[in-house]
Amino acid sequence: MPTIAKSVDEAVAAIPDGAMVVVPREACGAPMEATRALIRRGAKRLHLVCLPTSTMQADMLIGADCVETLETSAVSLGEFGPAPRFTAAVLSKAIRMKDATCPALYAQVQAAEKGVPFMPLRGLIGSDILAHRADWRVIDNPFGNNDPIVLLPAIRPDFALFHAAMADRAGNVFVGRDRELLTMAHASAHTIATVEKLYDGNLMDDPALSAATVPGFYVETIAVAPRGAWPLQLLDHYPADGAHLAEYAKAAATAEGFARYLEQNVYVKRAA
Amino acid sequence: MTDFRAEELLADTIMRLIGDVRHVAVGNASPIPALAALTLRERGGGKPYVSLLGSRRHMFFTDGGRELFDCAGQGRVDVFFLSGGEIDGEGNINLVSIGDYDQPNVRFPGSFGSGYLYYVVPKVILFRLEHSRRTLVPKVSFVSAPGGNDANVHRTGGPVGLITNRCLFSFDRARKRFTLVSVHPGRTVDDVIENTGFDFDRPDHVPVTPAPTPETLKLMRETVAPQLAEVYPQFAQRVFGVKVAATS
Numbered sequence: 001m002p003t004i005a006k007s008v009d010e011a012v013a014a015i016p017d018g019a020m021v022v023v024p025r026e027a028c029g030a031p032m033e034a035t036r037a038l039i040r041r042g043a044k045r046l047h048l049v050c051l052p053t054s055t056m057q058a059d060m061l062i063g064a065d066c067v068e069t070l071e072t073s074a075v076s077l078g079e080f081g082p083a084p085r086f087t088a089a090v091l092s093k094a095i096r097m098k099d100a101t102c103p104a105l106y107a108q109v110q111a112a113e114k115g116v117p118f119m120p121l122r123g124l125i126g127s128d129i130l131a132h133r134a135d136w137r138v139i140d141n142p143f144g145n146n147d148p149i150v151l152l153p154a155i156r157p158d159f160a161l162f163h164a165a166m167a168d169r170a171g172n173v174f175v176g177r178d179r180e181l182l183t184m185a186h187a188s189a190h191t192i193a194t195v196e197k198l199y200d201g202n203l204m205d206d207p208a209l210s211a212a213t214v215p216g217f218y219v220e221t222i223a224v225a226p227r228g229a230w231p232l233q234l235l236d237h238y239p240a241d242g243a244h245l246a247e248y249a250k251a252a253a254t255a256e257g258f259a260r261y262l263e264q265n266v267y268v269k270r271a272a
Numbered sequence: 273m274t275d276f277r278a279e280e281l282l283a284d285t286i287m288r289l290i291g292d293v294r295h296v297a298v299g300n301a302s303p304i305p306a307l308a309a310l311t312l313r314e315r316g317g318g319k320p321y322v323s324l325l326g327s328r329r330h331m332f333f334t335d336g337g338r339e340l341f342d343c344a345g346q347g348r349v350d351v352f353f354l355s356g357g358e359i360d361g362e363g364n365i366n367l368v369s370i371g372d373y374d375q376p377n378v379r380f381p382g383s384f385g386s387g388y389l390y391y392v393v394p395k396v397i398l399f400r401l402e403h404s405r406r407t408l409v410p411k412v413s414f415v416s417a418p419g420g421n422d423a424n425v426h427r428t429g430g431p432v433g434l435i436t437n438r439c440l441f442s443f444d445r446a447r448k449r450f451t452l453v454s455v456h457p458g459r460t461v462d463d464v465i466e467n468t469g470f471d472f473d474r475p476d477h478v479p480v481t482p483a484p485t486p487e488t489l490k491l492m493r494e495t496v497a498p499q500l501a502e503v504y505p506q507f508a509q510r511v512f513g514v515k516v517a518a519t520s
Contacts, residue, residue, distance in 0.1 A: 051337070052337065052385075072382060073382050073384050074300070074381040076381035079301075079303075079504060079505070079507065080506075083381065090369070091379055093374075093375070099368060099382060101383045101384070101388050102341065103338065103345075103385060103388045104388070106337060106338040110338070123387055123389070123390070123391040124391075126415065126418040126422075126425065127383075127387045127415050127417055128368070128373065129368075132373055146424045148424065148425060177328075177333075178336065180338065182336070236328060239505070239516070242505060
């Protein structure tokens with residue numbers, strides 16, 4: 001049975017150093033309170049997989065030295081410009097980069113979901129993304145004729161970590177239209193979800209809700225984190241905190257500014 | 273002549289490039305293409321379908337982020353937009369880094385969906401607002417996606433043109449070359465040559481990019497700008513003065 005953790009810090013304590021963790025793109029519920037908790041815990045050597053991109057979440061984890069390997073199609077702060085800690089880490093070779101393209105990451109996580117070793121994908125041939133990925137292969141389509149196609153190995157994360165609107169006490173998590181959260185949970189050995197609130201009753205009893213729910217079967221731990229995507233948006237619930245994001249982009253431009261940002265916003269728990 | 277903003281001229285030009293299609297998808301960090309697609313849809317009374325990445329209201333997908341790529345793989349996405357930290361004369365785009373990949377001098381965010389969508393979307397419109405020798409180069413440092421492939425590589429899509437803050441180029445996939453189509457008001461052909469790092473073709477007479485009509489501008493400003501604020505609040509505020517609602 002999934003457990004309801006007493007706090008987000010307690011929930012992420014289960015993620016050991018060196019774990020492979022998959023997180024969603026910003027539009028699908030970035031677990032920012034959990035990100036702050038991971039940094040407070042001092043997580044190290046994570047293999048972070050962004051499905052398929054990330055913004056401030058990856059930038060913060062990288063800046064706080066939690067990440068050893070980064071697998072992503074992109075990291076930026078969107079309308080707030082480049083992701084400064086990500087950029088600095090790549091330039092100083094502080095992280096190992098596995099550059100991808102969005103559908104490759106989806107396909108690789110889907111391969112794990114299906115329990116198959118690889119998935120084929122169109123595109124990529126002639127790109128330097130492929131040239132720099134020793135773990136990707138090109139084969140001749142066995143059902144075609146002189147038709148090269150790329151094979152991508154499955155990505156089976158140790159943990160899926162995301163933020164969603166609500167969960168019930170059986171550990172079922174409502175994800176709405178963000179169905180890649182289902183793929184993430186199916187593919188990962190463990191799933192930890194933070195949620196805005198607990199739902200009274202069982203999500204599976206309502207057909208409209210159950211169709212958009214990650215079954216508790218796949219879920220390890222739930223933690224309640226109101227505004228848990230702050231300062232990023234949670235679509236359908238709240239917009240991004242633009243003023244704060246502008247402040248972050250400015251602070252994170254330097255290592256010192258970023259360290260100050262962590263002192264003020266992460267190591268000291270913000271007032272609710 | 274009606275006053276218009278640079279962003280409005282670019283969006284209006286993109287609207288003409290999109291043409292008569294069924295489905296336009298718009299990816300990350302593409303506020304001007306989003307403005308163009310939504311304005312076209314308003315004018316067309318709901319046609320074309322528009323899928324705006326990161327939006328709830330302007331996005332019909334219900335099967336997660338992969339649905340865009342699955343849809344494109346089947347040929348159900350007619351138009352997409354890509355940019356590049358560098359773009360070269362053969363239509364190669366670089367969204368990754370400058371210098372040796374393992375020891376880069378400059379790092380960009382990453383390739384996003386380009387390593388796939390450039391191959392399978394029939395009309396990819398390139399946009400790069402900064403038109404300079406730094407961005408439009410003879411040869412990109414890193415190919416996120418190539419302008420073309422060998423004939424045996426499955427490729428149903430690719431670039432059709434490139435729009436910048438100075439001009440519009442078309443792209444000939446067979447010849448892997450850009451041709452100057454028009455220069456924006458206030459720009460000159462010499463200015464374009466001076467600031468472009470690659471060779472391109474041009475006709476003897478290069479026209480000026482037509483200005484948006486008052487009807488188009490009204491539609492953009494009054495109807496589309498507030499829609500845009502959902503995904504691009506900073507852009508909508510800066511360009512159109514749309515106030516961002518602070519809800520919780």
